[in-house]
Amino acid sequence: xxxxxxxxxxxxxxxxxxxxxxxxxxxxxxxxxxxxxxxxxxxxxxxxxxxxxxxxxxxxxxxxxxxxxxxxxxxxxxxxxxxxxxxxxxxxxxxxxxxxxxxxxxxxxxxxxxxxxxxxxxxxxxxxxxxxxxxxxxxxxxxxxxxxxxxxxxxxxxxxxxxxxxxxxxxxxxxxxxxxxxxxxxxxxxxxxxxxxxxxxxxxxxxxxxxxxxxxxxxxxxxxxxxxxxxxxxxxxxxxxxxxxxxxxxxxxxxxxxxxxxxxxxxxxxxxxxxxxxxxxxxxxxxxxxxxxxxxxxxxxxxxxxxxxxxxxxxxxxxxxxxxxxxxxxxxxxxxxxxxxxxxxxxxxxxxxxxxxxxxxxxxxxxxxxxxxxx
Amino acid sequence: xxxxxxxxxxxxxxxxxxxxxxxxxxxxxxxxxxxxxxxxxxxxxxxxxxxxxxxxxxxxxxxxxxxxxxxxxxxxxxxxxxxxxxxxxxxxxxxxxxxxxxxxxxxxxxxxxxxxxxxxxxxxxxxxxxxxxxxxxxxxxxxxxxxxxxxxxxxxxxxxxxxxxxxxxxxxxxxxxxxxxxxxxxxxxxxxxxxxxxxxxxxxxxxxxxxxxxxxxxxxxxxxxxxxxxxxxxxxxxxxxxxxxxxxxxxxxxxxxxxxxxxxxxxxxxxxxxxxxxxxxxxxxxxxxxxxxxxxxxxxxxxxxxxxxxxxxxxxxxxxxxxxxxxxxxxxxxxxxxxxxxxxxxxxxxxxxxxxxxxxxxxxxxxxxxxxxxxxxxxxxxxxxxxxxxxxxxxxxxxxxxxxxxxxxxxxxx
Numbered sequence: 001x002x003x004x005x006x007x008x009x010x011x012x013x014x015x016x017x018x019x020x021x022x023x024x025x026x027x028x029x030x031x032x033x034x035x036x037x038x039x040x041x042x043x044x045x046x047x048x049x050x051x052x053x054x055x056x057x058x059x060x061x062x063x064x065x066x067x068x069x070x071x072x073x074x075x076x077x078x079x080x081x082x083x084x085x086x087x088x089x090x091x092x093x094x095x096x097x098x099x100x101x102x103x104x105x106x107x108x109x110x111x112x113x114x115x116x117x118x119x120x121x122x123x124x125x126x127x128x129x130x131x132x133x134x135x136x137x138x139x140x141x142x143x144x145x146x147x148x149x150x151x152x153x154x155x156x157x158x159x160x161x162x163x164x165x166x167x168x169x170x171x172x173x174x175x176x177x178x179x180x181x182x183x184x185x186x187x188x189x190x191x192x193x194x195x196x197x198x199x200x201x202x203x204x205x206x207x208x209x210x211x212x213x214x215x216x217x218x219x220x221x222x223x224x225x226x227x228x229x230x231x232x233x234x235x236x237x238x239x240x241x242x243x244x245x246x247x248x249x250x251x252x253x254x255x256x257x258x259x260x261x262x263x264x265x266x267x268x269x270x271x272x273x274x275x276x277x278x279x280x281x282x283x284x285x286x287x288x289x290x291x292x293x294x295x296x297x298x299x300x301x302x303x304x305x306x307x308x309x310x311x312x313x314x315x316x317x318x319x320x321x322x323x324x325x326x327x328x329x330x331x332x333x334x335x336x337x338x339x340x341x342x343x344x345x346x347x348x349x350x351x352x353x354x355x356x357x358x359x360x361x362x363x364x365x366x367x368x369x370x371x372x373x374x375x
Numbered sequence: 376x377x378x379x380x381x382x383x384x385x386x387x388x389x390x391x392x393x394x395x396x397x398x399x400x401x402x403x404x405x406x407x408x409x410x411x412x413x414x415x416x417x418x419x420x421x422x423x424x425x426x427x428x429x430x431x432x433x434x435x436x437x438x439x440x441x442x443x444x445x446x447x448x449x450x451x452x453x454x455x456x457x458x459x460x461x462x463x464x465x466x467x468x469x470x471x472x473x474x475x476x477x478x479x480x481x482x483x484x485x486x487x488x489x490x491x492x493x494x495x496x497x498x499x500x501x502x503x504x505x506x507x508x509x510x511x512x513x514x515x516x517x518x519x520x521x522x523x524x525x526x527x528x529x530x531x532x533x534x535x536x537x538x539x540x541x542x543x544x545x546x547x548x549x550x551x552x553x554x555x556x557x558x559x560x561x562x563x564x565x566x567x568x569x570x571x572x573x574x575x576x577x578x579x580x581x582x583x584x585x586x587x588x589x590x591x592x593x594x595x596x597x598x599x600x601x602x603x604x605x606x607x608x609x610x611x612x613x614x615x616x617x618x619x620x621x622x623x624x625x626x627x628x629x630x631x632x633x634x635x636x637x638x639x640x641x642x643x644x645x646x647x648x649x650x651x652x653x654x655x656x657x658x659x660x661x662x663x664x665x666x667x668x669x670x671x672x673x674x675x676x677x678x679x680x681x682x683x684x685x686x687x688x689x690x691x692x693x694x695x696x697x698x699x700x701x702x703x704x705x706x707x708x709x710x711x712x713x714x715x716x717x718x719x720x721x722x723x724x725x726x727x728x729x730x731x732x733x734x735x736x737x738x739x740x741x742x743x744x745x746x747x748x749x750x751x752x753x754x755x756x757x758x759x760x761x762x763x764x765x766x767x768x769x770x771x772x773x774x775x776x777x778x779x780x781x782x783x784x785x786x787x788x789x
Contacts, residue, residue, distance in 0.1 A: 060741055093498060097734070131534070134534045327498075330465075
C-alpha cells in the first residue's frame with residue numbers, strides 16, 4: 001500500500017457523527033451485519049504504510065510472526081485515542097488466534113479497554129460435516145452480543161438493505177479491477193482505493209469506486225503498448241509494496257487479474273440476498289472465493305486459479321509471499337507445479353517486514369521474469 | 376550427574392515404540408485400513424474398528440529429529456519448494472514421504488487410506504495434510520475444534536462430537552468395517568488408566584531433588600502417540616511410575632546435586648535432549664517439569680488429571696480436545712502454569728521461543744511478563760526449533776540459561 005491514506009484521519013471522520021467503529025480481522029468479517037446494525041466495520045489488514053514501526057508490537061510478538069499480525073497489533077495498541085469502539089475477530093491462523101488476548105490485556109493496562117467479540121467460523125468440509133446449525137447459533141449469538149454491547153438492534157429489512165449495498169460495492173470493485181486488466185487504471189491506484197474503502201462508509205466507498213471507474217484520464221504511454229504486454233496475475237495474502245508493483249508494471253507486464261486475499265478474494269463472492277443472516281453468511285463463507293485461511297476451500301483453490309488464468313489469458317502468475325504466512329507457503333509448491341504443467345510461468349517474491357533493502361533484488365527478478373514472458 | 380543407565384521403563388519404551396511401528400507396517404501390508412492422524416485426533420476411536428491402524432506424522436517427525444536425521448529430511452522438503460520458515464515437523468514429514476521413507480528410523484509410515492487432521496493444536500496441520508492429500512490423492516477429513524479462550528463450551532463440545540460421529544461414519548463407509556462403541560470405550564478406559572500412572576510419574580518431580588527430569592518425560596511421551604488405548608500403554612506407564620517411585624525410595628535422582636529447579640514451556644527440542652540435559656546437570660540445574668508434558672490427560676486451564684467416568688467415550692474425547700497447550704489461550708495457560716510452578720517449587724522458567732511452533736510461542740512474551748510481574752518468578756526466553764537443529768545455537772542458549780541461574784542466585788541472595 002502506498003502511504004497516502006491516513007487511516008487515523010479516516011477513522012476520526014467516521015467517528016465524527018457518533019458512529020461506533022468496529023475493528024475487524026482477519027479479512028472476511030460479516031460486514032453486512034455490522035452495517036445493518038448501524039456499526040461501521042473497518043478491516044484491519046495491510047497496515048504497513050499506516051504504522052511507522054513495530055515498537056509496541058515487538059513487546060508481544062516474536063519477529064518470526066508475519067507483518068500483518070505485527071502491524072495490526074502495533075496499530076491497535078498504539079492507537080490509544082479511543083477511535084475503535086470494539087474489535088471483532090473470527091478464527092484464522094495460528095498467530096492471529098492468539099492476538100485477541102494480547103490486545104485485550106494490553107488495552108486494559110493502557111486504560112482503553114476494548115470490547116472484544118469472537119466468533120468461530122466452522123472450518124469443516126461441508127461434504128463431511130453439516131455445520132449449519134452450529135454456525136447459525138454463532139451468528140445469532142453474535143447479533144445478541146452486538147445488541148447488548150453497543151446498544152443497537154437488528155432488523156431484517158436493514159440487513160437486506162446492507163446486503164444489497166455491499167453487493168453493489170463488490171460489483172464496483174470488480175469493475176475497477178477490470179479497468180486495471182484493460183490498462184485504463186494503474187494497479188497501485190486500484191489497490192489503494194480498495195484499501196481506502198475499508199475505512200470508509202458505504203456511500204464513500206461507492207463514490208470512490210465510481211470515480212475510479214469513470215476516470216478516463218488514461219496514461220497514454222501506459223495504454224499505448226497494453227496489447228503487447230504479457231498479462232500476469234498477482235496472488236498472495238496482500239498486494240505487494242508500491243515499489244514491487246511499479247517494478248512489475250514498468251517491466252512491461254500487465255496485471256490482468258488478482259488472487260489477493262485483501263483484494264480479489266474479498267470481493268469475488270456475492271451470495272444470494274437473504275433475510276436470514278445465518279443462511280446468508282453460510283453461503284458467503286462456504287461459497288467464498290478460495291483462500292488458504294478458509295481451510296475448507298483448499299480443494300477449489302487450484303481450479304479457481306486456473307479459471308482466473310484462463311479468463312484473463314495471463315501468461316504468468318506472481319506469488320507475493322508474505323514472510324512467515326504458513327498458510328500461503330504450504331500451497332505455493334503445489335500451485336507452482338500445477339501452473340507450470342499447464343505452461344503458465346510463475347515467480348515467487350517474498351515480502352518481509354523490513355523489506356526495503358530487498359527492492360533491487362525484487363526488481364532484477366521481476367525484470368528477468370518479464371523477459372521470460374515476452375520471449 | 377549420576378551415570379545414566381537404561382531403566383526397565385527405558386528398555387520397555389524402545390519395545391513399545393518398536394512394536395508399534397512394526398505392527399503398523401505389518402498390518403498395513405496385510406490390508407488394514409491405514410489412517411494418518413494429527414496428535415490431537417483421538418486415536419482411541421480407531422480401536423473401535425476391527426482392522427484400522429494409525430500413524431502420526433508429528434510423532435514420526437519428532438522421532439526422526441531425535442535420531443539426528445531431521446535436518447536431512449527438512450532439506451528434501453526445501454528442495455521441493457517448501458519454505459524453511461515452515462514447521463520443521465511438516466518439512467521432515469514431507470521430505471520423508473517424498474522418497475518413500477528412505478532415511479527414516481521407522482522406514483516411514485505406510486501409505487494412508489485416509490488423512491485426519493485437526494486445527495486445534497495448529498491450523499497449519501490442515502495445510503500440511505492437504506499437501507499429502509494432493510500428492511497422494513488420499514481423502515482428507517478435517518476436525519474443526521474451536522479455540523478456547525475460556526473453558527470449553529457445551530455447544531463446542533457437541534459440535535466436536537458431531538464431527539467424531541461423521542469421522543466414524545466416513546471410516547465405516549471407506550473401510551467396510553463396523554464401529555464398535557464398546558471397543559472404543561475400552562480403549563478410552565485404557566488411556567485414562569495409563570494417564571493416571573503418567574501423572575503419578577510426573578508427580579515425582581515434586582521431590583527435592585526431583586525424581587525425574589523433563590527430558591525423561593519428553594522421551595516417555597512416545598506411547599501417547601503410538602499405543603494409546605491399549606493394555607500395553609497401561610502396563611508401560613505403570614512400569615514407568617512404579618520404577619520411578621522405587622528409584623526415589625532408593626535415593627537415585629537424575630540430578631543429585633540439584634540447585635536450580637526449572638520449568639520448560641514449549642515442545643521438546645528433540646535434537647538436543649541428551650546434550651541439553653547433560654549440560655544443565657553440570658550446572659546443578661534440572662528442568663523438572665514442562666507444560667508440554669503436564670497437559671496430557673487434563674482439560675484446558677489446569678494440569679490436574681481429568682479422569683474418564685466410564686460413560687461416553689466420545690464425550691470424554693471431545694472434552695479433552697483442548698487439553699494441549701496450543702488449543703487454548705494465554706489466560707488459561709497462565710492459570711495452569713501458576714499452579715504447577717507452586718506445586719513443583721520452581722525457581723525459574725525457560726520459555727523456549729520456537730520458530731517452528733507459532734501457536735505455542737505467540738503469547739510467550741506476555742506470559743513471561745505475567746509470571747515475572749505477578750508471581751516473581753525468574754525466567755528467560757531462548758530460541759529453539761523443535762526439530763530443525765540448524766536453527767539452534769548452543770552458545771547463545773546457554774549464555775541465557777546461565778543468566779537465568781544468576782537471576783535465581785541474585786534473588787536468593789536478596
